[in-house]
Amino acid sequence: MTNAQLGGFVAELADLMALDGADRRRVSHYRRAATVIRRFDHSLAALIEGGTDLSRVPGVGKGLAAFLGDLVRGGTSPRLERYRERVPAGLPGVLRLDGVGVTKARALWAAGIDSVEKLGEALANGELRGMHGFGPAVVGRVRRGLAEMAALSEKALLSQADRVAGAVAEHLRGGAVVVEVAGDLRRRVEIVGVVDLVCAAEAEDLWAEAVAIERASLSSGRGTNPVELSLDGVRSRLWAVPHGVTGAVAHHLTGPPAYLGALGDRARGKGLELTPAGLRGTDGESTAEDAIYAALGLPWIPPEVREDAATLARADRGLPRLVERGDIKGDLHMHTTWSDGAATVRRMVQAAAARGYRYVAITDHSPSTGVVGGLDAARLRAQAAEIAQVQEDHPDIRILRGCEVDILPDGSLDLDDDILSELDVVLASVHSVFDMTETRMTDRIIRAMENPFVDILGHPTGRKLGRRGPYPVDVREILRAARRLDVAVEVNGSPRRLDLDQRGLSLCEELGVRVVVSSDAHSVTRLDNVNYGVDQARRGWLQSDQIVNTGTLDEVSRWIGRRRG
Ligand SMILES: [Zn+2]
Numbered sequence: 001m002t003n004a005q006l007g008g009f010v011a012e013l014a015d016l017m018a019l020d021g022a023d024r025r026r027v028s029h030y031r032r033a034a035t036v037i038r039r040f041d042h043s044l045a046a047l048i049e050g051g052t053d054l055s056r057v058p059g060v061g062k063g064l065a066a067f068l069g070d071l072v073r074g075g076t077s078p079r080l081e082r083y084r085e086r087v088p089a090g091l092p093g094v095l096r097l098d099g100v101g102v103t104k105a106r107a108l109w110a111a112g113i114d115s116v117e118k119l120g121e122a123l124a125n126g127e128l129r130g131m132h133g134f135g136p137a138v139v140g141r142v143r144r145g146l147a148e149m150a151a152l153s154e155k156a157l158l159s160q161a162d163r164v165a166g167a168v169a170e171h172l173r174g175g176a177v178v179v180e181v182a183g184d185l186r187r188r189v190e191i192v193g194v195v196d197l198v199c200a201a202e203a204e205d206l207w208a209e210a211v212a213i214e215r216a217s218l219s220s221g222r223g224t225n226p227v228e229l230s231l232d233g234v235r236s237r238l239w240a241v242p243h244g245v246t247g248a249v250a251h252h253l254t255g256p257p258a259y260l261g262a263l264g265d266r267a268r269g270k271g272l273e274l275t276p277a278g279l280r281g282t283d284g285e286s287t288a289e290d291a292i293y294a295a296l297g298l299p300w301i302p303p304e305v306r307e308d309a310a311t312l313a314r315a316d317r318g319l320p321r322l323v324e325r326g327d328i329k330g331d332l333h334m335h336t337t338w339s340d341g342a343a344t345v346r347r348m349v350q351a352a353a354a355r356g357y358r359y360v361a362i363t364d365h366s367p368s369t370g371v372v373g374g375l376d377a378a379r380l381r382a383q384a385a386e387i388a389q390v391q392e393d394h395p396d397i398r399i400l401r402g403c404e405v406d407i408l409p410d411g412s413l414d415l416d417d418d419i420l421s422e423l424d425v426v427l428a429s430v431h432s433v434f435d436m437t438e439t440r441m442t443d444r445i446i447r448a449m450e451n452p453f454v455d456i457l458g459h460p461t462g463r464k465l466g467r468r469g470p471y472p473v474d475v476r477e478i479l480r481a482a483r484r485l486d487v488a489v490e491v492n493g494s495p496r497r498l499d500l501d502q503r504g505l506s507l508c509e510e511l512g513v514r515v516v517v518s519s520d521a522h523s524v525t526r527l528d529n530v531n532y533g534v535d536q537a538r539r540g541w542l543q544s545d546q547i548v549n550t551g552t553l554d555e556v557s558r559w560i561g562r563r564r565g
């Protein structure tokens with residue numbers, strides 16, 4: 001059993017205990033444990049099977065140790081089964097909704113509303129009206145949460161789609177099939193409806209290969225094209241095409257339709273015809289992507305910016321070189337065990353150095369992010385000593401002292417200027433109190449950026465894909481202020497955030513606002529999330545000179561000093 005699975009069971013137990021009315025402190029103990037287990041980088045199952053007595057590990061305790069032991073040995077636990085019988089199966093799903101906590105979920109249960117579906121019906125029928133705790137603001141938030149959840153159901157986050165595409169492609173390539181990624185995934189759209197893979201194979205053979213993919217369930221019969229399958233809840237289509245036209249078909253399936261339409265018009269103007277299998281002309285057919293573009297008199301256009309006719313107009317004026325993953329020279333947003341991260345400062349720094357980064361900023365939370373034990377001034381100063389020690393051992397990478405400080409409801413910051421002035425880099429973010437008008441939220445954020453110690457606005461709209469939409473905020477106003485105040489805005493690479501989104505990033509490009517691409521990593525492996533941020537920056541047409549952390553250490557140091565005089 002993997003750590004992810006074990007953590008999942010512990011999180012499920014915590015939800016069920018909470019819904020059953022268990023003591024809050026016990027529940028939060030299990031919730032924290034679930035997070036730690038998921039991020040733990042040795043196999044917990046192997047430790048347990050090897051006889052390690054987890055009940056003696058500080059913070060684990062007898063109950064949790066016994067629970068984990070049951071899971072590893074038996075695949076489930078009597079305790080979990082008991083809770084599963086007591087609590088309706090659909091109720092934990094209700095907890096996932098933005099705006100619904102344990103108290104509200106229990107109230108809904110008492111009223112017979114024990115699943116997301118029933119909650120949707122109850123909302124539609126006005127049944128929540130007059131129910132204690134469900135005023136108009138809460139109802140509005142729940143309604144938006146339901147819409148977000150629906151938007152992601154049957155669809156996948158970019159990271160999930162990447163994982164599934166990788167697993168399927170690896171399997172097929174093992175069978176010597178040439179595979180090309182197409183569709184939304186290739187354009188790096190943040191929510192992928194279906195993973196499209198173009199395969200040079202006969203439909204029959206492709207089907208036979210697909211049947212053998214572990215854990216995949218096929219929804220199409222032998223010989224159909226495409227082969228449709230579902231793996232880990234993500235839908236995929238495998239398109240069988242003849243060798244030699246995979247490039248053209250992948251181009252066609254990458255779309256999107258408005259873009260292909262504009263390209264088709266362009267082809268007709270030249271007496272050519274753009275078909276799914278290539279570009280047809282009098283002297284034959286172009287079937288490779290670069291050949292298609294060359295024949296149309298266009299530069300090859302990166303998939304991330306393929307959108308519509310406007311893309312072609314821009315290409316005619318000359319395509320810029322979009323930022324690339326390899327341009328990133330450091331990461332300015334990450335968490336450690338000092339707040340809610342899983343790895344120590346040392347391990348995060350080592351991992352960053354191993355990636356070839358020249359600098360990192362350690363940006364743990366401030367105190368008002370209460371649940372995660374944020375750092376006050378005293379603890380930030382204590383952390384400085386540890387950072388200095390690690391810095392001494394790693395002269396190859398510069399460690400910047402930073403902080404992700406909460407923006408309080410009135411726009412003031414959760415730490416005072418004294419301590420902020422000691423830090424190298426300050427990221428300011430909104431983490432709570434989302435229910436306010438657009439005007440108030442916009443003023444709140446601009447006021448925070450006016451603080452001369454703030455360098456970066458973190459995840460500017462607060463969205464969490466599949467959980468909650470952006471809070472009401474005037475992004476254009478925020479970006480104008482960022483430009484005026486010389487504050488950078490973040491594109492947060494966490495696949496659930498990807499915030500700013502493509503539209504916001506295009507606006508940054510247009511207005512000349514500086515952008516920081518960061519991972520917001522809470523563990524060593526999640527440093528990779530910076531790549532998703534780069535993908536979104538490309539979708540916003542951004543070039544590396546507009547992105548702070550493509551700069552050298554000298555350039556970044558100068559940038560950090562810009563507002564402090
Ligand atoms: Zn944050």
Ligand SMILES: [Zn+2]
Nearest residue numbers: 333335404520
């Ligand atoms: Zn963060």
